[in-house]
Amino acid sequence: MSEKKKWFTLDLGFNKKVPTASSCGCGKTSGGCGSHEAPSPSKNEHAMTAEEFDKAVEGTMVDETRKDGFQQVFDVKMDRRTAFRKLTASLLVGAGAVQTSCSVIAGEESKEKAQIDWEEQFKGNYKLMTQEERDATVDRLVRSYQLRKKENIKMSATDASKDVLFGYAFNISKCQGYMDCVSACVEENNQDRNSQMQYIRIHEMKDGEGFKFNEADDNYYHEVPAEGHFYMGTQCFHCDDPPCVDVCPVQATWREEDGLVVIDYDWCIGCRYCMAACPYDGRRFNWSKPEVPEEEVNKNQHYLGNRMRKKGVMEKCTFCIQRSRAGKDPACVEACPTGARIFGNLLDPDSTIRWVLANKKVFRLKEDLGTEPKFWYFMD
Amino acid sequence: MIELRILLGFAIFLCLCSCKHTEGEYHSLNDKIEEEGKKYHGTDISSETYIGDIETLEITEGGHTFLIPERKGQLKSYACTECHSKPLSEMQNNANAQRAHWDIKVVHADENAMNCATCHNGNAMDHLKSLTGNAVDFNRSYKLCSQCHTTQFEDWKGGAHGKNIGGWSEPRAAMTCVNCHNPHQPQIESKWPVQFNTQKVKERE
Numbered sequence: 001m002s003e004k005k006k007w008f009t010l011d012l013g014f015n016k017k018v019p020t021a022s023s024c025g026c027g028k029t030s031g032g033c034g035s036h037e038a039p040s041p042s043k044n045e046h047a048m049t050a051e052e053f054d055k056a057v058e059g060t061m062v063d064e065t066r067k068d069g070f071q072q073v074f075d076v077k078m079d080r081r082t083a084f085r086k087l088t089a090s091l092l093v094g095a096g097a098v099q100t101s102c103s104v105i106a107g108e109e110s111k112e113k114a115q116i117d118w119e120e121q122f123k124g125n126y127k128l129m130t131q132e133e134r135d136a137t138v139d140r141l142v143r144s145y146q147l148r149k150k151e152n153i154k155m156s157a158t159d160a161s162k163d164v165l166f167g168y169a170f171n172i173s174k175c176q177g178y179m180d181c182v183s184a185c186v187e188e189n190n191q192d193r194n195s196q197m198q199y200i201r202i203h204e205m206k207d208g209e210g211f212k213f214n215e216a217d218d219n220y221y222h223e224v225p226a227e228g229h230f231y232m233g234t235q236c237f238h239c240d241d242p243p244c245v246d247v248c249p250v251q252a253t254w255r256e257e258d259g260l261v262v263i264d265y266d267w268c269i270g271c272r273y274c275m276a277a278c279p280y281d282g283r284r285f286n287w288s289k290p291e292v293p294e295e296e297v298n299k300n301q302h303y304l305g306n307r308m309r310k311k312g313v314m315e316k317c318t319f320c321i322q323r324s325r326a327g328k329d330p331a332c333v334e335a336c337p338t339g340a341r342i343f344g345n346l347l348d349p350d351s352t353i354r355w356v357l358a359n360k361k362v363f364r365l366k367e368d369l370g371t372e373p374k375f376w377y378f379m380d
Numbered sequence: 381m382i383e384l385r386i387l388l389g390f391a392i393f394l395c396l397c398s399c400k401h402t403e404g405e406y407h408s409l410n411d412k413i414e415e416e417g418k419k420y421h422g423t424d425i426s427s428e429t430y431i432g433d434i435e436t437l438e439i440t441e442g443g444h445t446f447l448i449p450e451r452k453g454q455l456k457s458y459a460c461t462e463c464h465s466k467p468l469s470e471m472q473n474n475a476n477a478q479r480a481h482w483d484i485k486v487v488h489a490d491e492n493a494m495n496c497a498t499c500h501n502g503n504a505m506d507h508l509k510s511l512t513g514n515a516v517d518f519n520r521s522y523k524l525c526s527q528c529h530t531t532q533f534e535d536w537k538g539g540a541h542g543k544n545i546g547g548w549s550e551p552r553a554a555m556t557c558v559n560c561h562n563p564h565q566p567q568i569e570s571k572w573p574v575q576f577n578t579q580k581v582k583e584r585e
Binding site: 161162163164165167169171174176177178179180182183198201202218219220221222223224225240324325326327328329333336337338339342343344345346347348349351352353354355356357359360372374378380 | 408409410412413416417419420421422423424425426427429430531535538539540541542543544546547548549552555560568570571572573574575576577
């Protein structure tokens with residue numbers, strides 16, 4: 001991680017890179033629980049010279065300062081009430097997992113599932129993870145999906161590239177309200193099919209009256225474009241100074257180096273502060289368990305993007321992080337039949353988005369708030 | 381005198397303090413984009429694979445170089461001279477002439493401004509024809525459109541009009557005019573939205 005972080009971090013000595021002795025939730029050291037595919041350093045501990053022993057002791061001493069997994073939760077000074085609360089919540093999951101994983105009757109597969117659940121339960125915040133830890137959780141999620149649904153997914157944890165800052169422009173004279181973008185977005189990002197979860201909203205507004213969101217028709221269904229109306233879309237604007245990030249009490253959402261504002265769905269506690277803080281109605285909450293028919297699941301996923309969410313967490317547009325970080329246009333840009341949506345790299349002086357910013361009369365919503373959205377509107 | 385000096389010193393101090401330009405801090409997003417864009421050396425992200433298997437050709441117009449889809453291969457019966465072996469006037473006057481292109485109706489500007497001969501040359505059907513009578517390749521039909529639609533042409537070159545193909549990175553590929561607009565009836569018809577808009581807003585009220 002870069003040195004100039006914009007968030008406050010508790011220094012627990014995380015940044016010291018020390019090979020950790022593998023600690024397994026099920027208590028086994030033989031690797032039979034299936035979560036130790038990587039060669040663990042503890043395997044050859046039996047045959048050890050005196051020097052090696054000394055080194056190992058030193059290693060564990062440093063190790064104590066670098067807390068990992070459930071130690072992050074348990075080895076922290078706290079009052080009794082918090083401790084009990086944490087214990088009851090986590091142990092309910094943990095106890096079930098331990099029971100299954102240590103049971104003689106349960107099969108290898110359910111043991112592995114329990115092991116994955118255990119490790120997922122106690123993993124850290126994605127933002128603070130090392131690359132190895134990120135890869136490990138991605139592997140666990142892929143394996144977990146494989147065990148549960150018997151299907152293979154491809155999940156990446158691609159980091160932001162240098163010299164990239166994503167920006168978006170929306171041509172309000174071109175948008176005709178066809179809604180292709182919304183359909184493509186729902187399919188691409190594995191959004192819940194039951195609760196009408198949609199990241200993009202298309203507003204039908206009267207010509208000549210400006211942006212009046214309270215008078216806009218957001219529920220139109222008629223032949224478009226309707227006479228005397230224009231259409232404009234809103235979604236997450238990926239503000240450069242995002243208020244939603246500031247209010248998150250657990251730092252489950254943050255701004256990445258390439259400007260994308262992302263959420264760690266496994267760290268989100270669902271308090272919806274960010275939803276209240278967003279001046280643009282950009283964030284969505286999963287009131288129910290998101291469900292997508294298996295054949296419609298987009299298997300090309302990103303940890304911070306379109307991987308399956310759970311009930312009670314926030315989600316929103318990520319500019320299709322799984323696509324954009326690989327060089328592809330977001331699904332809405334690709335789907336738009338009118339070419340009203342323009343996406344690109346703001347740092348590239350030759351990009352189309354930069355041309356639009358330089359040559360068209362662009363504006364952003366609620367610019368006076370100082371949130372610096374990276375989503376511009378313009379007209380022909 | 382000493383007060384004046386203190387005052388001056390204070391003013392200079394204020395000036396220095398009020399504008400703290402440390403690394404990575406800018407007054408506005410636009411400043412940041414401008415400044416950091418100066419250091420831009422390109423990315424290693426390529427969009428080449430997303431163009432797909434459509435054939436493209438590279439064009440350079442007004443300082444912009446990008447790819448557009450090849451057109452001739454997409455035309456149903458190119459080359460035109462396979463049928464149009466003789467000049468149009470001779471073919472039309474022939475009593476046994478086959479009636480062709482009956483489905484094409486020009487709804488583009490009005491009859492005073494445009495007819496078939498505005499873009500097609502009856503004596504050389506394999507090429508399009510500019511207003512001054514020069515031959516224009518079918519692959520570069522945008523050159524015809526840009527004769528009248530100059531603002532759209534400017535926007536298209538820059539990337540504000542038309543549709544990008546594949547990805548946001550290099551190489552840039554864009555649809556050309558005829559990939560979206562039917563040149564004979566360029567107006568795009570109204571249609572039904574592909575799905576309902578969300579009902580959530582109603583629920584919230």
